[in-house]
Amino acid sequence: MTKRVENGRPDSAALADVISGLAALLGTRLQTSEALRFQHANMATSVNREPPDAVAFPQTTEEVVAIVRLCASHRVPVIPYGTGTSFEGHVNAPFGGVSVDCSLMNRVLAVHAEDLDCVVEPGITRKALNAHLRDTGLFFPVDPGADASIGGMASTRASGTNAVRYGTMKDNVLALTVVTPEGALVETAHRARKSSAGYDLTRLFVGAEGTLGIITSVTLRLQGIPEAISGGVCPFPSVEAACLATIATIQSGIPVARIELLDALQVRACNLHSGIGLPESPCLFVEFHGSDAGVVEQSERFAELAADLGGGPFTWATAAEERTKLWQTRHDVYWAGFKLRPGAKTIPTDVCVPISRLAECVVATQADIAESRLVGPIVGHVGDGNFHVGLLVDEDDPAEMVRVHAFMERLVRRALSMEGTCTGEHGVGQGKAKYLREEFPAATLDLMGRIKQAIDPLNIMNPGKILL
Template sequence: MTNSTPRPLARPAESAVAAVIEGLTQRFGNRVVTSDAVRWQHGHTLTWVPNQPPDAVVFPRTTEEVADIVRLCAAHRVPVIPFGTGTSLEGHVNAPFGGISVDTSQMKRIIAVHAEDLDAVVEPGVTRKELNEHLRDQGLFFPIDPGADASIGGMAATRASGTNAVRYGTMKDNVLALTVVMPDGSVVKTASRAKKTSAGYDLTRLIVGSEGTLGIITEITLRLSGIPEAVSAGICPFPSVRAACDAVIMTIQSGLPVARIELLDEVMMRGVNLHSKLGLPETPMLFLEFHGTEAGVKEQAERFGEIAAEFGGGPFDWATKAEDRTRLWQARHDAYWAALALRPGVQSVATDVCVPISRLADCLDETKRDIEAAGLVAPIAGHVGDGNFHTQPLVDMNNPEEVERCKAFIDRLVKRALAMEGTCTGEHGVGQKKMQYLEAEHGAATLDVMRTLKRAIDPLNIMNPGKIVAL
């Protein structure tokens, strides 16, 4: 590979930024905003990384407008930071070198739904809930569901997933094609609408998860799924996190096509009870959902009940009534807010790791002991069918000692996951917070290939600089 020493990047000259803002204002009028409130909102993070606001925010409406913005920024070497709904958790939208935040929230068209092909073409500002609202009448849905009502563009950029990934995959598996404005302003279409292809390099997957560092996504062709004929859902308490994990492994191994299988630890369950007033047992709990035919989901639920009992879990309480399911899954989806109920008034620093499922119980056990030893309040929720879990330390940001304790805990958590053949992030992405772990995870040679790609695609280093490989 080429020389891998990261090139230093400084803020562009004030005059360059001023020229870009002037050019943008001529072109976009009041869709260019430089007010402090909007700038700070676009640079926020949900981490301990300080807010680093962009110099301006622009709200394009078309691919061509995005291309014009990028060309103007490239001409003046001013950074471009793509922005969806701002719900990313690891510091993706911060602007450490200033520049222009490109907010795609006005790109909200659902361009096409091809029901026979089970695909849809959308603009990046459409959120997952908006899309599912639109699809419902056609018996279709888009299964990827990160906690927040994120934008489809942001979800593609961060390779998001969620509770359905164990059955339906992640954004990597559900994006068929992208339209991308590249760092030189050229517009590329990464693939056709065909369900599979072997026609050259997989640019779709190169852009998915690139966090805006290789280009701005302006159109997404998504794979859809049919709303299942029947759904059953339920919760199942376990005597320990390990017993729950063992039941999960057996469930996956036995080929039960579970649609969702989520673990909440007893700390998180306490938060759920505080937040959602469900009065559930405060013990490690699996939340499950099965999709299929009436007979199929009944059979799946019964099988799972037998597996749970083998590991001391149960009773498995399951329901096929939509309102009961909704209540349960609302509680699961509200876990982020439920966690906050455990320690009102402080900030939550959510993070995630992912390990091979055979190591999940070890990783969770060690992590829970670590949390206790560190004196932190940090509930755990996991997409355990994939070996992926989140913890959400609740931290008083005004207490520097506590912040340091939290940082040290997350550092140990990541190193623990890596030592177990895992990854520093299963679905949140790298952002600013996980950059420091990429070399430990991938090794120097692999990171060097990533840098080579970044340099080749974005030689001016204007696309979300200071993220992922941070040239």
């Protein structure tokens, strides 16, 4: 084993041996150019970029095993990489090492339509998977907005607009194949819909953010494409009224598929970006799945609940092109935000609270944004209490960045005080690792640390993430 230097990086001889060995294994699929290495560092938030020393592009599980074994033998860090759409520095290489880009591992390995499941490689994106499934009458429902890779979505325990009906990645992953930090190949489960056999290793790796291994195949639950879908927009006089309508909808048993909150500032940004022409007040984007008669009934019942809380009119449609335009507007909120402050950078962050505390948390957060003299539209998956703030900032203004970071700390602590979490779906990575000490008791963190130590004793698998 090669000794590590004091800053935690492998020495130059060890790194050179690894790069030489990977070049022999992968040929031109091992790259060390500065531009490509920086593309494989954090790109989306205020977490500083920390590029790897090399980028490997495996095409098979066997190549991933070989990469990990070579790196482990020299104690060189390994950083799994999907599409780079994560927000909290998950793909950074704080100690150098090799970024393992799984984008070439993008095949659908099997579709079992009769069992409503499929097996895919980690590099396939959710849009590519659903395009492949279209003729089967099935779809994969987890939709985080970005066209993320399935492996990355599993690693960050991703969620999205459909979670209120179909659940998050932890609910939709049946089994995984994982290469451990020592280069062993682990299968966490079979395709059976339930099992009482042994530890639930699938859920151990789902959400581990690449700190326990590299996912090389994912078995996913699928859903039947609904017979009919209705979707629409409903304005409200206040964020509180919109949140109360969400709670009333869920408590009344209406099987809503998506229910998304946009505050007035976010609506204004969407109007500027896409010209959708919505009333510039808080609103809910809502969608129902079911039969032709069912979605009409659900839409009408929601309209009645919204009206009782001062909302409406609820304008909805079943035509695919109208719904597509609506949800494209929702998915474009990140880009729309730039219209509010041209030239600014967006720093997105998220928290999640019990839905009974959602209105209180959002209203307090809006007041905090105003008092902090910041620009931050809010959008949320309010059906499960999760909301996002997209802060538009001038990173070259030190005084503003002080206010930004102070606000983000208050936001997390506000959510924690309401029995919530520091992140509903973005994950921990580097950016939110410090908050775990406030969210969990010491004994819980100690157990997490012992799991990490047992599986990755050399601390080479995505080091510097989650556990500080």
